[in-house]
Amino acid sequence: xxxxxxxxxxxxxxxxxxxxxxxxxxxxxxxxxxxxxxxxxxxxxxxxxxxxxxxxxxxxxxxxxxxxxxxxxxxxxxxxxxxxxxxxxxxxxxxxxxxxxxxxxxxxxxxxxxxxxxxxxxxxxxxxxxxxxxxxxxxxxxxxxxxxxxxxxxxxxxxxxxxx
Numbered sequence: 001x002x003x004x005x006x007x008x009x010x011x012x013x014x015x016x017x018x019x020x021x022x023x024x025x026x027x028x029x030x031x032x033x034x035x036x037x038x039x040x041x042x043x044x045x046x047x048x049x050x051x052x053x054x055x056x057x058x059x060x061x062x063x064x065x066x067x068x069x070x071x072x073x074x075x076x077x078x079x080x081x082x083x084x085x086x087x088x089x090x091x092x093x094x095x096x097x098x099x100x101x102x103x104x105x106x107x108x109x110x111x112x113x114x115x116x117x118x119x120x121x122x123x124x125x126x127x128x129x130x131x132x133x134x135x136x137x138x139x140x141x142x143x144x145x146x147x148x149x150x151x152x153x154x155x156x157x158x159x160x161x162x163x164x
Contacts, residue, residue: 032059039070044078057088064095072100077111090116097128105133105149108142117148123156131161 035055038046058066068088071079080100084090093099101121104112113133123132134155137145149155 032061035059035067036061036065036070039067039074039076039079042074042076042079044082047079047082051082051086057083057086058092060094064093066092066094066100068092068100069094069098069103072103072109072112075107075109075112077109077115080112080115084115084119090119091122091125093125097126099125099127101125102127102133105142105145106136106140108137108140108145110142110144110148113145113148117152123154126161129161129163131163132156132159135159135161 035047035050038050057068060066061070065073066088068080068083068090069092071083088100090101091099093102098106100112101116102125103109104116106127121133126132127136129135132155134146134149134157137149150157
């Protein structure tokens with residue numbers, strides 16, 4: 001009898017969590033869904049049309065990603081360029097504590113790194129390991145990104161992340 005009660009409570013708990021997650025997904029606005037669908041389709045003309053409406057560039061999806069972060073994950077340089085030109089923040093972090101600048105540096109996306117640097121990349125915004133863009137760029141051998149970051153003599157080259 002105890003086993004059945006525990007099993008029933010577990011099933012009830014799982015069902016409630018699933019319903020909560022589903023209801024949270026439905027709270028995203030049509031505008032939020034629209035922009036992330038445009039980015040997923042990598043449709044530059046639709047993005048231009050969306051930007052012409054003067055939207056909120058800091059909308060976030062369920063992962064905490066902004067439109068610029070979503071475009072950066074796809075290495076969509078033309079989209080990133082449009083979003084940054086429209087005023088998207090290159091330092092906004094998502095749920096994984098990635099920002100467009102940090103992720104582009106870690107992934108070797110040199111063109112997006114350059115765009116982020118011109119748009120005011122903040123060297124005091126750190127990733128989930130409390131690290132800068134330079135650390136994973138070095139680790140992964142993204143030499144061009146490392147060279148670009150080191151052009152700025154104020155870049156914190158001696159920063160140590162929590163991994164040491």
